[in-house]
Amino acid sequence: MVSERGLQVLRAIVQDYVDTREPVGSKAIVERHAFGVSAATIRNDMALLEDEELIAAPHTSSGRVPTDKGYRVFVDHLSALRPLSPAQRTAISSFLEGPGDLDDVLVRTVRALTQLTGQVAIVQYPSFARARVTHVELVQLGAGRMLVIVVTDTGRVSQRMTVVGADFDDEDLARMRAELGTLLVGRSVREGVQRIGDHLAQASPAAASRDAAIAVILRVVAEELEEFRQDRLVLAGSATLARREADFRGSIYPLLEAIEEQVTILRLMSEMVADDQGLATSIGRENEPFGLGEASVLASDYDATGSRARVGVLGPTRMDYPTNLAAVRAVARYLTRLLEEDESSR
Incomplete structure:
Protein backbone atom coordinates (compact mmCIF):
# COMPACT_ATOMS: atom_id res chain seq x y z
CA MET A 1 0.00 0.00 0.00
CA HIS A 77 -4.34 8.94 -9.21
CA LEU A 78 -4.39 12.03 -11.41
CA SER A 79 -6.50 14.50 -9.48
CA ALA A 80 -6.82 16.82 -12.47
CA LEU A 81 -5.75 17.11 -16.05
CA ARG A 82 -3.42 19.93 -16.97
CA PRO A 83 -5.59 22.63 -18.60
CA LEU A 84 -4.84 23.50 -22.19
CA SER A 85 -3.43 26.95 -22.85
CA PRO A 86 -5.41 29.51 -24.88
CA ALA A 87 -2.95 28.95 -27.73
CA GLN A 88 -3.62 25.21 -27.67
CA ARG A 89 -7.38 25.75 -27.69
CA THR A 90 -7.03 28.19 -30.57
CA ALA A 91 -4.98 25.60 -32.46
CA ILE A 92 -7.77 23.03 -32.06
CA SER A 93 -10.47 25.40 -33.29
CA SER A 94 -8.39 26.68 -36.21
CA PHE A 95 -7.69 23.14 -37.39
CA LEU A 96 -11.25 21.88 -37.04
CA GLU A 97 -13.38 24.88 -37.97
CA GLY A 98 -14.59 25.29 -41.51
CA PRO A 99 -16.67 23.29 -43.96
CA GLY A 100 -15.82 19.75 -44.94
CA ASP A 101 -17.24 16.26 -45.05
CA LEU A 102 -16.53 13.69 -42.34
CA ASP A 103 -13.38 12.39 -44.04
CA ASP A 104 -11.90 15.89 -44.16
CA VAL A 105 -12.87 16.66 -40.55
CA LEU A 106 -11.23 13.48 -39.24
CA VAL A 107 -8.02 14.18 -41.18
CA ARG A 108 -7.90 17.66 -39.66
CA THR A 109 -8.60 16.15 -36.24
CA VAL A 110 -5.52 13.91 -36.23
CA ARG A 111 -3.36 16.72 -37.59
CA ALA A 112 -4.45 18.96 -34.73
CA LEU A 113 -3.90 16.28 -32.11
CA THR A 114 -0.43 15.26 -33.28
CA GLN A 115 0.59 18.93 -33.34
CA LEU A 116 -0.67 19.38 -29.76
CA THR A 117 0.90 16.24 -28.29
CA GLY A 118 3.86 15.29 -30.46
CA GLN A 119 2.50 11.72 -30.51
CA VAL A 120 0.92 9.56 -33.19
CA ALA A 121 -2.71 10.71 -33.38
CA ILE A 122 -5.51 8.26 -34.12
CA VAL A 123 -9.19 8.75 -34.80
CA GLN A 124 -11.61 5.89 -35.27
CA TYR A 125 -14.34 6.20 -37.88
CA PRO A 126 -17.78 5.75 -36.33
CA SER A 127 -19.67 2.73 -37.59
CA PHE A 128 -22.49 3.85 -39.84
CA ALA A 129 -24.28 0.53 -40.19
CA ARG A 130 -27.42 2.13 -38.73
CA ALA A 131 -27.14 5.33 -40.78
CA ARG A 132 -29.79 5.91 -43.44
CA VAL A 133 -29.23 6.72 -47.08
CA THR A 134 -30.70 10.16 -47.78
CA HIS A 135 -29.65 10.71 -51.39
CA VAL A 136 -28.16 8.92 -54.37
CA GLU A 137 -27.05 11.14 -57.24
CA LEU A 138 -25.76 10.25 -60.72
CA VAL A 139 -23.63 12.65 -62.75
CA GLN A 140 -22.73 11.75 -66.33
CA LEU A 141 -19.11 12.49 -67.19
CA GLY A 142 -19.24 11.38 -70.81
CA ALA A 143 -17.64 8.46 -72.66
CA GLY A 144 -19.74 6.01 -70.66
CA ARG A 145 -18.50 7.21 -67.28
CA MET A 146 -20.72 8.02 -64.33
CA LEU A 147 -20.03 9.72 -60.97
CA VAL A 148 -22.03 7.97 -58.25
CA ILE A 149 -22.68 10.01 -55.08
CA VAL A 150 -24.16 8.48 -51.91
CA VAL A 151 -25.15 10.59 -48.89
CA THR A 152 -26.29 9.37 -45.45
CA ASP A 153 -28.11 11.16 -42.64
CA THR A 154 -24.88 11.19 -40.61
CA GLY A 155 -23.21 13.44 -43.17
CA ARG A 156 -21.08 10.72 -44.70
CA VAL A 157 -20.60 11.35 -48.43
CA SER A 158 -19.17 8.90 -50.95
CA GLN A 159 -18.19 9.91 -54.49
CA ARG A 160 -16.94 7.33 -56.92
CA MET A 161 -16.52 7.23 -60.68
CA THR A 162 -17.46 4.07 -62.60
CA VAL A 163 -17.74 3.00 -66.22
CA VAL A 164 -21.30 2.07 -67.25
CA GLY A 165 -20.55 1.59 -70.95
CA ALA A 166 -22.94 4.15 -72.43
CA ASP A 167 -24.26 7.69 -72.12
CA PHE A 168 -27.96 8.25 -71.39
CA ASP A 169 -30.44 10.97 -72.23
CA ASP A 170 -32.07 13.05 -69.50
CA GLU A 171 -35.18 10.87 -69.38
CA ASP A 172 -33.26 7.63 -68.90
CA LEU A 173 -31.01 9.29 -66.33
CA ALA A 174 -34.05 10.49 -64.37
CA ARG A 175 -35.50 6.97 -64.39
CA MET A 176 -32.22 5.55 -63.14
CA ARG A 177 -32.12 8.08 -60.29
CA ALA A 178 -35.73 7.28 -59.40
CA GLU A 179 -35.06 3.53 -59.38
CA LEU A 180 -32.05 3.95 -57.12
CA GLY A 181 -34.00 6.29 -54.84
CA THR A 182 -36.87 3.83 -54.48
CA LEU A 183 -34.48 1.02 -53.69
CA LEU A 184 -32.22 2.84 -51.22
CA VAL A 185 -33.35 6.25 -49.93
CA GLY A 186 -34.65 6.05 -46.38
CA ARG A 187 -33.09 2.63 -45.86
CA SER A 188 -30.31 1.92 -43.38
CA VAL A 189 -26.84 1.17 -44.70
CA ARG A 190 -27.24 -2.44 -43.60
CA GLU A 191 -30.66 -2.75 -45.23
CA GLY A 192 -29.44 -1.02 -48.39
CA VAL A 193 -26.68 -3.60 -48.86
CA GLN A 194 -29.24 -6.39 -48.45
CA ARG A 195 -31.72 -4.84 -50.90
CA ILE A 196 -29.01 -4.35 -53.51
CA GLY A 197 -28.01 -8.01 -53.18
CA ASP A 198 -31.63 -9.13 -53.61
CA HIS A 199 -32.11 -6.85 -56.61
CA LEU A 200 -28.99 -8.06 -58.38
CA ALA A 201 -29.89 -11.69 -57.73
CA GLN A 202 -33.19 -11.17 -59.55
CA ALA A 203 -31.76 -9.16 -62.46
CA SER A 204 -31.91 -10.65 -65.94
CA PRO A 205 -28.49 -11.54 -67.42
CA ALA A 206 -29.66 -10.22 -70.82
CA ALA A 207 -30.68 -6.78 -69.52
CA ALA A 208 -31.02 -3.62 -71.57
CA SER A 209 -28.17 -1.10 -71.45
CA ARG A 210 -29.96 1.04 -68.85
CA ASP A 211 -30.61 -1.96 -66.60
CA ALA A 212 -27.03 -3.15 -67.08
CA ALA A 213 -25.81 0.30 -66.09
CA ILE A 214 -28.05 0.21 -63.00
CA ALA A 215 -26.48 -3.13 -62.02
CA VAL A 216 -22.98 -1.65 -62.34
CA ILE A 217 -23.98 1.37 -60.27
CA LEU A 218 -25.62 -0.79 -57.62
CA ARG A 219 -22.46 -2.85 -57.21
CA VAL A 220 -20.51 0.38 -56.70
CA VAL A 221 -23.06 1.63 -54.16
CA ALA A 222 -22.97 -1.70 -52.31
CA GLU A 223 -19.18 -1.53 -52.04
CA GLU A 224 -19.38 2.03 -50.70
CA LEU A 225 -22.07 1.12 -48.17
CA GLU A 226 -20.00 -1.85 -47.01
CA GLU A 227 -17.13 0.55 -46.42
CA PHE A 228 -19.47 2.72 -44.32
CA ARG A 229 -20.00 -0.30 -42.07
CA GLN A 230 -16.32 -1.09 -41.58
CA ASP A 231 -14.17 0.17 -38.75
CA ARG A 232 -11.32 2.31 -40.02
CA LEU A 233 -8.70 4.61 -38.60
CA VAL A 234 -7.16 7.88 -39.65
CA LEU A 235 -3.62 8.45 -38.34
CA ALA A 236 -1.07 11.24 -38.37
CA GLY A 237 2.36 11.80 -36.88
CA SER A 238 3.96 8.39 -37.50
CA ALA A 239 7.29 10.10 -38.15
CA THR A 240 7.36 11.19 -34.48
CA LEU A 241 8.13 7.59 -33.49
CA ALA A 242 11.43 7.69 -35.33
CA ARG A 243 12.34 10.99 -33.70
CA ARG A 244 11.53 9.57 -30.25
CA GLU A 245 13.09 6.15 -30.72
CA ALA A 246 15.32 6.70 -27.67
CA ASP A 247 12.18 6.69 -25.49
CA PHE A 248 11.49 3.05 -26.37
CA ARG A 249 13.32 0.28 -24.54
CA GLY A 250 13.25 -1.99 -27.59
CA SER A 251 12.38 -1.81 -31.26
CA ILE A 252 9.73 0.55 -32.67
CA TYR A 253 9.06 -1.78 -35.61
CA PRO A 254 6.06 -3.53 -33.98
CA LEU A 255 4.47 -0.09 -33.58
CA LEU A 256 5.17 0.83 -37.19
CA GLU A 257 3.69 -2.48 -38.35
CA ALA A 258 0.58 -1.92 -36.22
CA ILE A 259 0.17 1.57 -37.66
CA GLU A 260 0.47 0.22 -41.19
CA GLU A 261 -1.98 -2.65 -40.68
CA GLN A 262 -4.40 -0.78 -38.35
CA VAL A 263 -6.29 -3.95 -37.29
CA THR A 264 -4.31 -4.31 -34.05
CA ILE A 265 -4.83 -0.68 -33.05
CA LEU A 266 -8.54 -0.93 -33.89
CA ARG A 267 -8.90 -3.94 -31.60
CA LEU A 268 -6.95 -2.28 -28.81
CA MET A 269 -8.89 0.99 -28.97
CA SER A 270 -12.19 -0.89 -29.07
CA GLU A 271 -11.34 -2.97 -25.99
CA MET A 272 -9.94 -0.17 -23.80
CA VAL A 273 -12.25 0.59 -20.87
CA ALA A 274 -13.16 4.24 -20.37
CA ASP A 275 -13.55 5.94 -17.01
CA ASP A 276 -16.50 8.12 -16.00
CA GLN A 277 -15.01 11.00 -18.00
CA GLY A 278 -14.89 8.94 -21.19
CA LEU A 279 -11.08 8.66 -21.01
CA ALA A 280 -9.24 5.36 -21.51
CA THR A 281 -5.55 4.55 -21.08
CA SER A 282 -3.54 1.42 -21.83
CA ILE A 283 0.08 1.56 -20.71
CA GLY A 284 3.16 -0.45 -21.65
CA ARG A 285 2.86 -4.09 -20.67
CA GLU A 286 -0.92 -3.83 -20.65
CA ASN A 287 -0.59 -3.74 -24.45
CA GLU A 288 1.56 -6.89 -24.74
CA PRO A 289 -1.37 -9.05 -25.96
CA PHE A 290 -1.51 -6.70 -28.95
CA GLY A 291 2.26 -6.75 -29.54
CA LEU A 292 2.56 -3.13 -28.36
CA GLY A 293 4.21 -3.57 -24.96
CA GLU A 294 6.55 -0.65 -25.68
CA ALA A 295 3.76 1.89 -26.09
CA SER A 296 0.97 3.72 -24.32
CA VAL A 297 -2.38 4.56 -25.87
CA LEU A 298 -4.66 7.33 -24.56
CA ALA A 299 -8.17 7.72 -25.94
CA SER A 300 -11.43 9.56 -25.44
CA ASP A 301 -14.91 8.84 -26.74
CA TYR A 302 -16.58 11.18 -29.20
CA ASP A 303 -20.14 11.12 -30.47
CA ALA A 304 -20.88 11.16 -34.21
CA THR A 305 -24.65 11.78 -34.21
CA GLY A 306 -25.43 8.78 -32.04
CA SER A 307 -22.57 6.51 -33.12
CA ARG A 308 -19.71 6.56 -30.64
CA ALA A 309 -16.06 6.14 -31.61
CA ARG A 310 -12.67 7.10 -30.21
CA VAL A 311 -9.91 9.59 -30.79
CA GLY A 312 -6.52 9.22 -29.14
CA VAL A 313 -2.73 9.15 -29.24
CA LEU A 314 -0.11 6.44 -29.30
CA GLY A 315 3.46 6.93 -28.11
CA PRO A 316 6.16 5.77 -25.69
CA THR A 317 5.32 5.13 -22.05
CA ARG A 318 7.46 8.16 -21.20
CA MET A 319 4.97 10.85 -22.13
CA ASP A 320 3.22 13.82 -20.54
CA TYR A 321 0.05 12.01 -19.49
CA PRO A 322 -1.84 14.95 -17.91
CA THR A 323 -1.33 17.24 -20.91
CA ASN A 324 -1.90 14.53 -23.52
CA LEU A 325 -5.07 13.29 -21.82
CA ALA A 326 -6.35 16.87 -21.64
CA ALA A 327 -5.60 17.36 -25.34
CA VAL A 328 -7.33 14.11 -26.30
CA ARG A 329 -10.40 14.99 -24.24
CA ALA A 330 -10.55 18.55 -25.61
CA VAL A 331 -10.26 17.38 -29.22
CA ALA A 332 -12.92 14.69 -28.66
CA ARG A 333 -15.33 17.22 -27.18
CA TYR A 334 -14.68 19.73 -29.96
CA LEU A 335 -15.17 17.02 -32.58
CA THR A 336 -18.46 15.95 -30.98
CA ARG A 337 -19.70 19.54 -30.92
CA LEU A 338 -18.64 20.11 -34.52
CA LEU A 339 -20.47 17.01 -35.75
CA GLU A 340 -23.58 17.91 -33.72
CA GLU A 341 -23.62 21.42 -35.20
CA ASP A 342 -23.19 20.01 -38.68
CA GLU A 343 -26.09 17.60 -38.10
CA SER A 344 -28.39 20.34 -36.79
CA SER A 345 -27.60 22.61 -39.75
CA ARG A 346 -28.73 20.03 -42.29
Whole structure:
Protein backbone atom coordinates (compact mmCIF):
# COMPACT_ATOMS: atom_id res chain seq x y z
CA MET A 1 0.00 0.00 0.00
CA VAL A 2 1.50 3.31 -1.09
CA SER A 3 1.17 6.25 1.30
CA GLU A 4 -0.07 9.67 0.23
CA ARG A 5 3.46 11.07 0.34
CA GLY A 6 4.68 8.05 -1.58
CA LEU A 7 2.19 8.91 -4.33
CA GLN A 8 3.47 12.48 -4.31
CA VAL A 9 7.04 11.22 -4.65
CA LEU A 10 5.95 8.97 -7.53
CA ARG A 11 4.26 11.95 -9.15
CA ALA A 12 7.48 13.97 -8.81
CA ILE A 13 9.56 11.17 -10.32
CA VAL A 14 7.19 10.80 -13.28
CA GLN A 15 7.07 14.54 -13.93
CA ASP A 16 10.84 15.01 -13.66
CA TYR A 17 11.64 11.97 -15.78
CA VAL A 18 9.22 13.11 -18.50
CA ASP A 19 10.75 16.60 -18.41
CA THR A 20 14.43 15.63 -18.31
CA ARG A 21 14.64 12.07 -19.70
CA GLU A 22 17.13 11.45 -16.84
CA PRO A 23 16.71 9.06 -13.87
CA VAL A 24 15.53 10.97 -10.81
CA GLY A 25 17.33 10.90 -7.45
CA SER A 26 16.23 11.89 -3.95
CA LYS A 27 18.41 15.01 -3.92
CA ALA A 28 16.82 16.28 -7.14
CA ILE A 29 13.35 15.70 -5.70
CA VAL A 30 14.16 17.70 -2.57
CA GLU A 31 15.58 20.54 -4.67
CA ARG A 32 12.74 20.68 -7.21
CA HIS A 33 9.72 19.91 -5.03
CA ALA A 34 8.58 21.37 -1.73
CA PHE A 35 8.14 18.21 0.33
CA GLY A 36 9.53 19.73 3.52
CA VAL A 37 11.42 16.54 4.42
CA SER A 38 15.04 15.42 4.11
CA ALA A 39 16.61 13.57 1.21
CA ALA A 40 16.95 10.55 3.51
CA THR A 41 13.18 10.48 4.04
CA ILE A 42 12.61 10.72 0.28
CA ARG A 43 15.06 7.82 -0.20
CA ASN A 44 12.97 5.73 2.18
CA ASP A 45 9.82 6.61 0.24
CA MET A 46 11.59 5.69 -3.00
CA ALA A 47 12.68 2.35 -1.53
CA LEU A 48 9.05 1.57 -0.74
CA LEU A 49 8.01 2.56 -4.25
CA GLU A 50 10.72 0.27 -5.62
CA ASP A 51 9.44 -2.58 -3.43
CA GLU A 52 6.00 -2.02 -5.01
CA GLU A 53 7.67 -2.17 -8.46
CA LEU A 54 6.49 1.36 -9.27
CA ILE A 55 10.00 2.67 -9.95
CA ALA A 56 13.26 0.99 -10.93
CA ALA A 57 16.96 1.77 -11.26
CA PRO A 58 18.07 1.56 -14.90
CA HIS A 59 21.73 1.46 -13.78
CA THR A 60 23.60 0.70 -10.55
CA SER A 61 23.82 3.74 -8.24
CA SER A 62 21.59 5.79 -10.53
CA GLY A 63 18.36 7.58 -9.87
CA ARG A 64 15.01 5.93 -10.48
CA VAL A 65 12.59 5.88 -13.42
CA PRO A 66 8.91 4.95 -13.43
CA THR A 67 7.93 1.43 -14.44
CA ASP A 68 4.83 0.68 -16.53
CA LYS A 69 3.07 -0.13 -13.27
CA GLY A 70 4.25 3.20 -11.86
CA TYR A 71 2.81 5.10 -14.84
CA ARG A 72 -0.47 3.24 -14.33
CA VAL A 73 -0.68 4.24 -10.66
CA PHE A 74 0.27 7.81 -11.59
CA VAL A 75 -2.50 8.02 -14.21
CA ASP A 76 -5.06 6.37 -11.92
CA HIS A 77 -4.34 8.94 -9.21
CA LEU A 78 -4.39 12.03 -11.41
CA SER A 79 -6.50 14.50 -9.48
CA ALA A 80 -6.82 16.82 -12.47
CA LEU A 81 -5.75 17.11 -16.05
CA ARG A 82 -3.42 19.93 -16.97
CA PRO A 83 -5.59 22.63 -18.60
CA LEU A 84 -4.84 23.50 -22.19
CA SER A 85 -3.43 26.95 -22.85
CA PRO A 86 -5.41 29.51 -24.88
CA ALA A 87 -2.95 28.95 -27.73
CA GLN A 88 -3.62 25.21 -27.67
CA ARG A 89 -7.38 25.75 -27.69
CA THR A 90 -7.03 28.19 -30.57
CA ALA A 91 -4.98 25.60 -32.46
CA ILE A 92 -7.77 23.03 -32.06
CA SER A 93 -10.47 25.40 -33.29
CA SER A 94 -8.39 26.68 -36.21
CA PHE A 95 -7.69 23.14 -37.39
CA LEU A 96 -11.25 21.88 -37.04
CA GLU A 97 -13.38 24.88 -37.97
CA GLY A 98 -14.59 25.29 -41.51
CA PRO A 99 -16.67 23.29 -43.96
CA GLY A 100 -15.82 19.75 -44.94
CA ASP A 101 -17.24 16.26 -45.05
CA LEU A 102 -16.53 13.69 -42.34
CA ASP A 103 -13.38 12.39 -44.04
CA ASP A 104 -11.90 15.89 -44.16
CA VAL A 105 -12.87 16.66 -40.55
CA LEU A 106 -11.23 13.48 -39.24
CA VAL A 107 -8.02 14.18 -41.18
CA ARG A 108 -7.90 17.66 -39.66
CA THR A 109 -8.60 16.15 -36.24
CA VAL A 110 -5.52 13.91 -36.23
CA ARG A 111 -3.36 16.72 -37.59
CA ALA A 112 -4.45 18.96 -34.73
CA LEU A 113 -3.90 16.28 -32.11
CA THR A 114 -0.43 15.26 -33.28
CA GLN A 115 0.59 18.93 -33.34
CA LEU A 116 -0.67 19.38 -29.76
CA THR A 117 0.90 16.24 -28.29
CA GLY A 118 3.86 15.29 -30.46
CA GLN A 119 2.50 11.72 -30.51
CA VAL A 120 0.92 9.56 -33.19
CA ALA A 121 -2.71 10.71 -33.38
CA ILE A 122 -5.51 8.26 -34.12
CA VAL A 123 -9.19 8.75 -34.80
CA GLN A 124 -11.61 5.89 -35.27
CA TYR A 125 -14.34 6.20 -37.88
CA PRO A 126 -17.78 5.75 -36.33
CA SER A 127 -19.67 2.73 -37.59
CA PHE A 128 -22.49 3.85 -39.84
CA ALA A 129 -24.28 0.53 -40.19
CA ARG A 130 -27.42 2.13 -38.73
CA ALA A 131 -27.14 5.33 -40.78
CA ARG A 132 -29.79 5.91 -43.44
CA VAL A 133 -29.23 6.72 -47.08
CA THR A 134 -30.70 10.16 -47.78
CA HIS A 135 -29.65 10.71 -51.39
CA VAL A 136 -28.16 8.92 -54.37
CA GLU A 137 -27.05 11.14 -57.24
CA LEU A 138 -25.76 10.25 -60.72
CA VAL A 139 -23.63 12.65 -62.75
CA GLN A 140 -22.73 11.75 -66.33
CA LEU A 141 -19.11 12.49 -67.19
CA GLY A 142 -19.24 11.38 -70.81
CA ALA A 143 -17.64 8.46 -72.66
CA GLY A 144 -19.74 6.01 -70.66
CA ARG A 145 -18.50 7.21 -67.28
CA MET A 146 -20.72 8.02 -64.33
CA LEU A 147 -20.03 9.72 -60.97
CA VAL A 148 -22.03 7.97 -58.25
CA ILE A 149 -22.68 10.01 -55.08
CA VAL A 150 -24.16 8.48 -51.91
CA VAL A 151 -25.15 10.59 -48.89
CA THR A 152 -26.29 9.37 -45.45
CA ASP A 153 -28.11 11.16 -42.64
CA THR A 154 -24.88 11.19 -40.61
CA GLY A 155 -23.21 13.44 -43.17
CA ARG A 156 -21.08 10.72 -44.70
CA VAL A 157 -20.60 11.35 -48.43
CA SER A 158 -19.17 8.90 -50.95
CA GLN A 159 -18.19 9.91 -54.49
CA ARG A 160 -16.94 7.33 -56.92
CA MET A 161 -16.52 7.23 -60.68
CA THR A 162 -17.46 4.07 -62.60
CA VAL A 163 -17.74 3.00 -66.22
CA VAL A 164 -21.30 2.07 -67.25
CA GLY A 165 -20.55 1.59 -70.95
CA ALA A 166 -22.94 4.15 -72.43
CA ASP A 167 -24.26 7.69 -72.12
CA PHE A 168 -27.96 8.25 -71.39
CA ASP A 169 -30.44 10.97 -72.23
CA ASP A 170 -32.07 13.05 -69.50
CA GLU A 171 -35.18 10.87 -69.38
CA ASP A 172 -33.26 7.63 -68.90
CA LEU A 173 -31.01 9.29 -66.33
CA ALA A 174 -34.05 10.49 -64.37
CA ARG A 175 -35.50 6.97 -64.39
CA MET A 176 -32.22 5.55 -63.14
CA ARG A 177 -32.12 8.08 -60.29
CA ALA A 178 -35.73 7.28 -59.40
CA GLU A 179 -35.06 3.53 -59.38
CA LEU A 180 -32.05 3.95 -57.12
CA GLY A 181 -34.00 6.29 -54.84
CA THR A 182 -36.87 3.83 -54.48
CA LEU A 183 -34.48 1.02 -53.69
CA LEU A 184 -32.22 2.84 -51.22
CA VAL A 185 -33.35 6.25 -49.93
CA GLY A 186 -34.65 6.05 -46.38
CA ARG A 187 -33.09 2.63 -45.86
CA SER A 188 -30.31 1.92 -43.38
CA VAL A 189 -26.84 1.17 -44.70
CA ARG A 190 -27.24 -2.44 -43.60
CA GLU A 191 -30.66 -2.75 -45.23
CA GLY A 192 -29.44 -1.02 -48.39
CA VAL A 193 -26.68 -3.60 -48.86
CA GLN A 194 -29.24 -6.39 -48.45
CA ARG A 195 -31.72 -4.84 -50.90
CA ILE A 196 -29.01 -4.35 -53.51
CA GLY A 197 -28.01 -8.01 -53.18
CA ASP A 198 -31.63 -9.13 -53.61
CA HIS A 199 -32.11 -6.85 -56.61
CA LEU A 200 -28.99 -8.06 -58.38
CA ALA A 201 -29.89 -11.69 -57.73
CA GLN A 202 -33.19 -11.17 -59.55
CA ALA A 203 -31.76 -9.16 -62.46
CA SER A 204 -31.91 -10.65 -65.94
CA PRO A 205 -28.49 -11.54 -67.42
CA ALA A 206 -29.66 -10.22 -70.82
CA ALA A 207 -30.68 -6.78 -69.52
CA ALA A 208 -31.02 -3.62 -71.57
CA SER A 209 -28.17 -1.10 -71.45
CA ARG A 210 -29.96 1.04 -68.85
CA ASP A 211 -30.61 -1.96 -66.60
CA ALA A 212 -27.03 -3.15 -67.08
CA ALA A 213 -25.81 0.30 -66.09
CA ILE A 214 -28.05 0.21 -63.00
CA ALA A 215 -26.48 -3.13 -62.02
CA VAL A 216 -22.98 -1.65 -62.34
CA ILE A 217 -23.98 1.37 -60.27
CA LEU A 218 -25.62 -0.79 -57.62
CA ARG A 219 -22.46 -2.85 -57.21
CA VAL A 220 -20.51 0.38 -56.70
CA VAL A 221 -23.06 1.63 -54.16
CA ALA A 222 -22.97 -1.70 -52.31
CA GLU A 223 -19.18 -1.53 -52.04
CA GLU A 224 -19.38 2.03 -50.70
CA LEU A 225 -22.07 1.12 -48.17
CA GLU A 226 -20.00 -1.85 -47.01
CA GLU A 227 -17.13 0.55 -46.42
CA PHE A 228 -19.47 2.72 -44.32
CA ARG A 229 -20.00 -0.30 -42.07
CA GLN A 230 -16.32 -1.09 -41.58
CA ASP A 231 -14.17 0.17 -38.75
CA ARG A 232 -11.32 2.31 -40.02
CA LEU A 233 -8.70 4.61 -38.60
CA VAL A 234 -7.16 7.88 -39.65
CA LEU A 235 -3.62 8.45 -38.34
CA ALA A 236 -1.07 11.24 -38.37
CA GLY A 237 2.36 11.80 -36.88
CA SER A 238 3.96 8.39 -37.50
CA ALA A 239 7.29 10.10 -38.15
CA THR A 240 7.36 11.19 -34.48
CA LEU A 241 8.13 7.59 -33.49
CA ALA A 242 11.43 7.69 -35.33
CA ARG A 243 12.34 10.99 -33.70
CA ARG A 244 11.53 9.57 -30.25
CA GLU A 245 13.09 6.15 -30.72
CA ALA A 246 15.32 6.70 -27.67
CA ASP A 247 12.18 6.69 -25.49
CA PHE A 248 11.49 3.05 -26.37
CA ARG A 249 13.32 0.28 -24.54
CA GLY A 250 13.25 -1.99 -27.59
CA SER A 251 12.38 -1.81 -31.26
CA ILE A 252 9.73 0.55 -32.67
CA TYR A 253 9.06 -1.78 -35.61
CA PRO A 254 6.06 -3.53 -33.98
CA LEU A 255 4.47 -0.09 -33.58
CA LEU A 256 5.17 0.83 -37.19
CA GLU A 257 3.69 -2.48 -38.35
CA ALA A 258 0.58 -1.92 -36.22
CA ILE A 259 0.17 1.57 -37.66
CA GLU A 260 0.47 0.22 -41.19
CA GLU A 261 -1.98 -2.65 -40.68
CA GLN A 262 -4.40 -0.78 -38.35
CA VAL A 263 -6.29 -3.95 -37.29
CA THR A 264 -4.31 -4.31 -34.05
CA ILE A 265 -4.83 -0.68 -33.05
CA LEU A 266 -8.54 -0.93 -33.89
CA ARG A 267 -8.90 -3.94 -31.60
CA LEU A 268 -6.95 -2.28 -28.81
CA MET A 269 -8.89 0.99 -28.97
CA SER A 270 -12.19 -0.89 -29.07
CA GLU A 271 -11.34 -2.97 -25.99
CA MET A 272 -9.94 -0.17 -23.80
CA VAL A 273 -12.25 0.59 -20.87
CA ALA A 274 -13.16 4.24 -20.37
CA ASP A 275 -13.55 5.94 -17.01
CA ASP A 276 -16.50 8.12 -16.00
CA GLN A 277 -15.01 11.00 -18.00
CA GLY A 278 -14.89 8.94 -21.19
CA LEU A 279 -11.08 8.66 -21.01
CA ALA A 280 -9.24 5.36 -21.51
CA THR A 281 -5.55 4.55 -21.08
CA SER A 282 -3.54 1.42 -21.83
CA ILE A 283 0.08 1.56 -20.71
CA GLY A 284 3.16 -0.45 -21.65
CA ARG A 285 2.86 -4.09 -20.67
CA GLU A 286 -0.92 -3.83 -20.65
CA ASN A 287 -0.59 -3.74 -24.45
CA GLU A 288 1.56 -6.89 -24.74
CA PRO A 289 -1.37 -9.05 -25.96
CA PHE A 290 -1.51 -6.70 -28.95
CA GLY A 291 2.26 -6.75 -29.54
CA LEU A 292 2.56 -3.13 -28.36
CA GLY A 293 4.21 -3.57 -24.96
CA GLU A 294 6.55 -0.65 -25.68
CA ALA A 295 3.76 1.89 -26.09
CA SER A 296 0.97 3.72 -24.32
CA VAL A 297 -2.38 4.56 -25.87
CA LEU A 298 -4.66 7.33 -24.56
CA ALA A 299 -8.17 7.72 -25.94
CA SER A 300 -11.43 9.56 -25.44
CA ASP A 301 -14.91 8.84 -26.74
CA TYR A 302 -16.58 11.18 -29.20
CA ASP A 303 -20.14 11.12 -30.47
CA ALA A 304 -20.88 11.16 -34.21
CA THR A 305 -24.65 11.78 -34.21
CA GLY A 306 -25.43 8.78 -32.04
CA SER A 307 -22.57 6.51 -33.12
CA ARG A 308 -19.71 6.56 -30.64
CA ALA A 309 -16.06 6.14 -31.61
CA ARG A 310 -12.67 7.10 -30.21
CA VAL A 311 -9.91 9.59 -30.79
CA GLY A 312 -6.52 9.22 -29.14
CA VAL A 313 -2.73 9.15 -29.24
CA LEU A 314 -0.11 6.44 -29.30
CA GLY A 315 3.46 6.93 -28.11
CA PRO A 316 6.16 5.77 -25.69
CA THR A 317 5.32 5.13 -22.05
CA ARG A 318 7.46 8.16 -21.20
CA MET A 319 4.97 10.85 -22.13
CA ASP A 320 3.22 13.82 -20.54
CA TYR A 321 0.05 12.01 -19.49
CA PRO A 322 -1.84 14.95 -17.91
CA THR A 323 -1.33 17.24 -20.91
CA ASN A 324 -1.90 14.53 -23.52
CA LEU A 325 -5.07 13.29 -21.82
CA ALA A 326 -6.35 16.87 -21.64
CA ALA A 327 -5.60 17.36 -25.34
CA VAL A 328 -7.33 14.11 -26.30
CA ARG A 329 -10.40 14.99 -24.24
CA ALA A 330 -10.55 18.55 -25.61
CA VAL A 331 -10.26 17.38 -29.22
CA ALA A 332 -12.92 14.69 -28.66
CA ARG A 333 -15.33 17.22 -27.18
CA TYR A 334 -14.68 19.73 -29.96
CA LEU A 335 -15.17 17.02 -32.58
CA THR A 336 -18.46 15.95 -30.98
CA ARG A 337 -19.70 19.54 -30.92
CA LEU A 338 -18.64 20.11 -34.52
CA LEU A 339 -20.47 17.01 -35.75
CA GLU A 340 -23.58 17.91 -33.72
CA GLU A 341 -23.62 21.42 -35.20
CA ASP A 342 -23.19 20.01 -38.68
CA GLU A 343 -26.09 17.60 -38.10
CA SER A 344 -28.39 20.34 -36.79
CA SER A 345 -27.60 22.61 -39.75
CA ARG A 346 -28.73 20.03 -42.29
